[in-house]
Amino acid sequence: MSGVERLRFPDGTSLVFKYATEPFTREGQVLLLAARYGIPVPQVIASTVKDGHLGMLLEDLGTPLREADDHDGVTAAVIVHQARAAVELPALDEEALRRLPDRALEHLSRLRDAGRWQDTNVIEDAxxxxxxxxxxxxxxxxxxxxxxxxxxxxxxxxHVGRRGRHLLDFARAFTGPGLLDLASWYGTVDPPDPARLRRLIEAYVHAGGHHDALAQRAGLPAEAWGLGWHRVWVVEWFMEQSVRWVNDPATDPAYVKTVQRHLNDATRLLEP
Structure with missing residues (x-):
């Protein structure tokens, strides 16, 4: 659904060409917005959307000096979360968060109406x-x-380069709880590790992040709340992909397995 190429020109200069299909086609606008709000991102040289496809020319940041580590992560998160809130971004506030499982149930209903995801009562129950x-x-x-x-x-x-850190892949940025960023840092392949995330949140606060990042939410520790809702957010996103963006029954077994795993994690963390 997206890709990146380096374009080299006869004079020795280079640019990066990034292309994407929906729902990633607003990244050019978001990168321009992020730069305006003081977030370090690659400069957008040109951007266009045509027939549901995005094409962007970006400055070439060069080969990274190294992979980003936890210190880079918390430092970058502090910068992003301290930026002034952008009204132009979609919001995932308390009401929208509350609606996520209902939205996922709506996706499940549409999938079943199409004759797919039939043996998924465990997903529905969760x-x-x-x-x-x-x-x-x-x-x-x-x-x-x-x-x-x-x-x-x-x-x-x-991207950790000669000119410092730059944030990439802003296509799905939104306004919401910054804990979801920290909860996503270690990915979703391995089981969620609340103790590990707690240490990351503490490092984030030590790096200048808001102290309330450590505060309990809805009676849950910050790390459990963040990981649990992040998994629900991922579930709704995967199910929307199955219905709308990918819409390929051949992918259903893999998507069902992934959704089930994340829901198991979410129910354990959120204790519904």
């Missing part, structure tokens, strides 16, 4: 449980840090 507790468990979404959320915040989203 979503119903989380939806029933969501009004309570979504509380605290607006506790600081609240504002810019990168949303795809991983080590690969930070």
């Amino acid at each position: 979503l119903v449980r989380i939806a029933g507790a969501a009004e309570h468990r979504a509380r605290g979404a607006d506790i600081e840090p609240y504002g810019w959320v990168h949303s795809e915040f991983h080590p690969t989203s930070i």
Whole structure:
């Protein structure tokens, strides 16, 4: 759904060409917005969207000096979360967070109407449980840090080069609880590790992040709340992909397995 190429010109200069299909086609606008708000991102030389496809020419930051580590992550997160909130971004506030499991159930209903995802009662039961507790468990979404959320915040989203750190892959940025960025840092391949995330949040606060990042939310430790809602956010995103963006029954077994795994994590963390 997206790709990156380096373009080399006869005079020795180079640019990066990034292309993407929906739903990643607003990244050019978001990068321009991020730069305006003081977030270090590659300069957008040109950007256009045509027939549901994005094409961008970006400055070439060069080969990274090294992979980003936890220190790079918390430092970059502090910069992003301290930026002034952008009204232009979609919002994932308390009400929108509460709606996530309901949205996932709507996706499941459409998939079943299409004759897909038939043997998924376990997924439905988990979503119903989380939806029933969501009004309570979504509380605290607006506790600081609240504002810019990168949303795809991983080590690969930070370019460490000769000119410092730059943030990449801003296509799905939104306004919401910054804990979701920290919860995404270690990825979703391995089981969520609340103790590890707690240490990352503490390092984030030590690096200048808002102290309330450590505060409890809805009766849960910050790390459990962040990891649990991040997994629900991922579940809704995967199910929307299955319905709308990918819409390929051949991918259903892999998507069902992934959604089930993340829901198991979410129910354990959010304790619905």
